[in-house]
Amino acid sequence: MYNPRKAYGETLIELGKKHPNLVVLDADLSKSTNTIMFARKYPERFFEMGIAEANMITTAAGLASCGKIPFVSTFAVFATGRVYDQIRMDLAYSQMNVKIFATHGGISVGKDGASHQMLEDLALMRVLPNMTVLAPSDATETRKIVELMAETKGPMYARVGRADAPLIYKKEDMNDIKIGKGLTVTDGDDATIIACGTMVDQALEAQKTLSKQGMETRVIDMHTIKPLDKKLVLKAAKETEVIITIEEHSIIGGLGGAVAETLIEEGCKVKFMRMGIKDIFCESGEPKDLLEKYELNEKYIVKNIQKMIKKK
Amino acid sequence: MKSYDDKTINELNITAVKIRKHIIEMLYRAKSGHPGGSLSAVDALVALYFFHMKHNPKKPCDPNRDRFILSKGHAAPALYAVLAESGYFPVSELKKLREINCRLQGHPVCTHIPGVEASTGSLGHGLSFANGVALAGKLDKKDYHVYVMLGDGETGEGQVWEAAAVAAHYKLDNLTAMIDRNFLQIDGNTEDVLRLESVRDRWSAFGWNVVEIDGHNIKQILDVLNETDEHKNQPSMIILNTVKGKGVSFMENNVDFHGVAPNEMEYNLAIKELDLMQKKLGAHT
Numbered sequence: 001m002y003n004p005r006k007a008y009g010e011t012l013i014e015l016g017k018k019h020p021n022l023v024v025l026d027a028d029l030s031k032s033t034n035t036i037m038f039a040r041k042y043p044e045r046f047f048e049m050g051i052a053e054a055n056m057i058t059t060a061a062g063l064a065s066c067g068k069i070p071f072v073s074t075f076a077v078f079a080t081g082r083v084y085d086q087i088r089m090d091l092a093y094s095q096m097n098v099k100i101f102a103t104h105g106g107i108s109v110g111k112d113g114a115s116h117q118m119l120e121d122l123a124l125m126r127v128l129p130n131m132t133v134l135a136p137s138d139a140t141e142t143r144k145i146v147e148l149m150a151e152t153k154g155p156m157y158a159r160v161g162r163a164d165a166p167l168i169y170k171k172e173d174m175n176d177i178k179i180g181k182g183l184t185v186t187d188g189d190d191a192t193i194i195a196c197g198t199m200v201d202q203a204l205e206a207q208k209t210l211s212k213q214g215m216e217t218r219v220i221d222m223h224t225i226k227p228l229d230k231k232l233v234l235k236a237a238k239e240t241e242v243i244i245t246i247e248e249h250s251i252i253g254g255l256g257g258a259v260a261e262t263l264i265e266e267g268c269k270v271k272f273m274r275m276g277i278k279d280i281f282c283e284s285g286e287p288k289d290l291l292e293k294y295e296l297n298e299k300y301i302v303k304n305i306q307k308m309i310k311k312k
Numbered sequence: 313m314k315s316y317d318d319k320t321i322n323e324l325n326i327t328a329v330k331i332r333k334h335i336i337e338m339l340y341r342a343k344s345g346h347p348g349g350s351l352s353a354v355d356a357l358v359a360l361y362f363f364h365m366k367h368n369p370k371k372p373c374d375p376n377r378d379r380f381i382l383s384k385g386h387a388a389p390a391l392y393a394v395l396a397e398s399g400y401f402p403v404s405e406l407k408k409l410r411e412i413n414c415r416l417q418g419h420p421v422c423t424h425i426p427g428v429e430a431s432t433g434s435l436g437h438g439l440s441f442a443n444g445v446a447l448a449g450k451l452d453k454k455d456y457h458v459y460v461m462l463g464d465g466e467t468g469e470g471q472v473w474e475a476a477a478v479a480a481h482y483k484l485d486n487l488t489a490m491i492d493r494n495f496l497q498i499d500g501n502t503e504d505v506l507r508l509e510s511v512r513d514r515w516s517a518f519g520w521n522v523v524e525i526d527g528h529n530i531k532q533i534l535d536v537l538n539e540t541d542e543h544k545n546q547p548s549m550i551i552l553n554t555v556k557g558k559g560v561s562f563m564e565n566n567v568d569f570h571g572v573a574p575n576e577m578e579y580n581l582a583i584k585e586l587d588l589m590q591k592k593l594g595a596h597t
Contacts, residue, residue: 023451047447050481052474055440059478062444065422065429066452067375070444085434086471090441094422094431 002167004160005103007139009034011146012071016042019150022069025060027053033073033103057083060098061090069150070098076105076118076159080125091155092128098156099149105135105159106248107277107294108198108287118159119277122196123253125157126226132179133226134158135247135255137200140169141223144177152179161198161248163287168201168221182229188216191242191305194233196222196255199246199275199296206301215309228258230266237268242308244273246301251276271308275301314364316534324530326595327397328358332559333586334393334406340579342410345418348569349463350390352494352527352554353382359533360459361394369399372426378456379445381430383438384463384492385419386571391428392416400427436469438462439489443479446487446547457541461490465497468506473518479547480519487547488540489520492527494556496567515549527552560585 016022016038025047030036039046049056053074060070072079079102080087091098107117125133132154136142142160149156168185177183185200186207195203200221207217218240220232237243243263245256256274263270277294291297331354339345357380361367365378382391389409396403401415408414415424419433430441442460449456462472479487491511499505508514515522521543525532533552540548556570557563560582563574574582 044451047482049478050474052478054436054471055443055474055478058437058440058471059444059447059475061430062441062446063448064444065441066445066448068448068451086437086440089431089434090437 001164002139003164004136004139004142005032005034005162007142008101008103008146008160009037011143012038013041015147015150016045019069021067022071022150023047023063025049025056025070025072027051027056027074027078029074032075033101035073053078053083054086057086058090061094061096064096064098071101072098073101073103075116076102076121077116080118080121080157084124088128092130095130096155097153100157101146102157102159104162106161106198107282107290107296108161108163108248110162110287110290111284113284114281117282119250120253121157121159122225122247122249122255123257126253126258130155131226132156132224134179134224135197136160136223137197137221138165138168140167140171140174141177141221144174145223148177148179159197165198166201168204180224180227180229182232183221183223184232185219185221186217188218189240190215190217191244191309192218192220192236192240193244193246193301193305194220194222194236194255194259195246196225198248202296202298203246203301205298206305209298209302210305215305217305222255225255225258228262230262233259233262234266234268237263237270241269241312242271242305244275244301244304244308246275246296248296249276251278271311273304273308275304314538316363320363321531322593324358324362326590326593327362328354328530329559329586329590329593329595331358331390331393331397333583335389336560336574336579336582336586338389338393338406338409339573341407343573344410345389345573346386346571347563347574348496348556348566349384349492349494350387351558351560351563352556353384353387353390353461353492354558355528355530356461356490356533356552357390357394359530359537361398364534364537365459366456369427372400376454376456379429379442379458381438381442381458381460382420382432383460384435384466385432388418388420391420395427398427401425435463435466436471439472439475439479442487442489443475443484446479446484447482449486450484456486458487459490460487461492463497464491464493464495464502464508464511465505467491467508476515476518476520483545484547485544488537488550489547490550490552492554493551494554496556496565496570498567498570500567511551519546521546521548522551523548524551524553527554528558559589
């Protein structure tokens, strides 16, 4: 287990050394997002913006206009919905080189409840022209994604969850990772699970269970929701004929929406299902209990795949 | 500190009338846009671009340039006219304002108009952007200065006050903001729509150095810019007392010209008045 937020904080320190132009902004959550690690190491390049997120986003745009590479962090709910107009005007429309790295995405935030469980951020960001949208799955991938964000021009949004997450990858697994290219983690021809963020681990657990039952599942880690790796989606559709998407996000407009658009437009003949939060606000509770109640775990993936393979 | 003589002031006043003529011409051709708030902003823009600011239209991305950010993006015609007359792009392009396949969008956009620092139009953003530029200037130990103009009605936006707090907290004395205090917004007098007074006390309470001047007196504007540039440890706010629609008699203090372009008759009348003004100032028209 390793917390992706911690991986983010550690990577910022490394990148701070490599890129003297990298600056970090936070809105009174630096201890939670872990930007405090950068703040301690490079205090002159860290800007505490207080509880004033709209100003933070636009200030980052101003910094970027002077050649800085601003990383902006807060919880996913405040990093997107609260500041949508600022992101739209000052980052996306203005094509500013600002990187929003949001933490505490999804329902696994747990006990803080629906006010803090951001389930619409990927959809909100995906619909903006010029935005790149990312959701890394573990600490190792987070490190690499943060590096790529610093080194690739343009406005970007990335989100991770709050909780510690199982380590899926070793460092060397990340050698060929690219923004916009999904990772095929396991191969199989019976069905495909396209997952992002916290749900990649659950997809891999489901894959193991299904394999024991004689069903070989392909698991794709779609760390980039936009631009979507359409080629990889279409290949999976053709070769496995069953596709499930899973994300800790509304079933509307996020990874599932993006994959559905691709499949329909390309005329794919597939059995398709989106797993995610079904257009409702959730509630307080232990993350594990919430994921069970809202049917977002290994058990439900297995159930759904079994059903769909039967209908094939 | 830049000094000037009476001749310079007269020339700047003549330029201001020229800019006002461009604005009327552009809006008449575009058949849409915002005359009132464009005309009230002109004199400060002229003082900045044609005298006070350190900038070079041939090097719009020079890292050492002073920056101006138009937070009240609907005054785009004033900014475009000033940029074109400064040499950022051909004056002939002004007549294409708001046309399809033209760079000059209804509101400023930084990605394809040289000299435009920030994309604005959604109110309340400009001061935050200016904060970012000022913070970068401090970090890089550059001596450029950042200027930003807000509308008075615009300060109803909460983001303005977030930015006001941050600028004071970080002691951004390389930042000078201006409020185009013309007392009118779309729905009427600012004090009826959403009370703003005391504007001076509000900004002072946030920790700003506040000065108040006649926003149409170029001499006063230049003097105060020299002062605020030198002010230390605080950002400065210049309250520009202005007249909405300034320079065209029937548009002055007339809220109906906030967002309505002149028709042919109004256009002819306005140009006639501005021509007269130019002659009075001794300009060769």
